Amino acid sequence: MKSQEPVISLRGATASLGSRPVLRGLDLTVERGEVVALLGPNGSGKSTTVRAVIGQIPVTSGTLELFGKPLARFRDWRRVGYVPQRSTAASGVPATVREVVSSGRLARARLRPLNRADKEAVNAAMRLVGMESRAGDSVNALSGGQHQRVLIARALAGEPDVLIMDEPLAGVDLASQQVLADALAEQTRNGTSVLLVLHELGPLAPLIDRAVVLHEGRVERVDHPERLHDLACHPHDTNEADPASKIETGLLS
Ligand SMILES: Nc1ncnc2c1ncn2[C@@H]1O[C@H](COP(=O)(O)OP(=O)(O)OP(=O)(O)O)[C@@H](O)[C@H]1O
Secondary structure, three states: OOOOOOOEEEEEEEEEEOOEEEEEEEEEEEOOOOEEEEEOOOOOOHHHHHHHHOOOOOOOEEEEEEOOEEHHHOOOHHHEEEEOOOOOOOOOOOOEHHHHHHHOOHHHHOOOOOOHHHHHHHHHHHHHOOOHHHOOOEHHHOOHHHHHHHHHHHHHHOOOOEEEEEOOOOOOOHHHHHHHHHHHHHHHHOOOEEEEEOOOOHHHHHHOOEEEEEEOOEEEEEEOHHHHHHHHHOHHHOOOOOHHHHHHOOOOO
């Protein structure tokens, strides 16, 4: 692979849910080592975009490439870590935190028992999100924010080259948000690329290289997060005629 090839490349992508067209010609690129936030109002297609990228929703026209390969030929899923939109790690299954996080290592271990390197990666992932002391606890005994930490640790345990996360901070208290922001900062320092859906930039703002704002299944605007942050905090600085002024009306809240 050439190093210039983007980690994720969507060109003119369209996708539908049932009979409803949701992505309507979406262009999105995540370069190596880049952190890209997807923003936009409810229903603009953010979740659909990330689910299309991981192959859960078919792209009906346009192109989608991962690490320079068309999705249909992409096999190296261990390079991809995915944290779905808020769900619980538990689902009634009596698993411990360590077991759930270890499941994120399976694609790397390929059915052989976890070796020492695998176990170290699992411990490191739990440590990174501040859950190492809860390793032996049942995930059924965790709070919502702790579940979210475990799901992120599960994705990190596979040591992915790209992390794709759908609203990773939803329902997470401020202290946990900061723990997760620090964990992600550590990952990105190591060169991991990130695509994440956010409603608020919050403590992740300093990590984000590019914010992509969707509207009705297309990219409405691409900007540096500081500019969006300024608009959200000082909406009166914006010009009514400027499409940027739309940013204040709930795109970041
Ligand atoms: N299963 C489904 N069948 C039909 N339409 C759906 C389905 N799921 C979602 N949609 C519609 O697809 C559109 C895009 O949804 P999507 O979840 O991608 O938006 P989003 O930007 O992630 O929204 P949110 O901020 O609310 O999470 C919405 O109009 C939604 O109503």
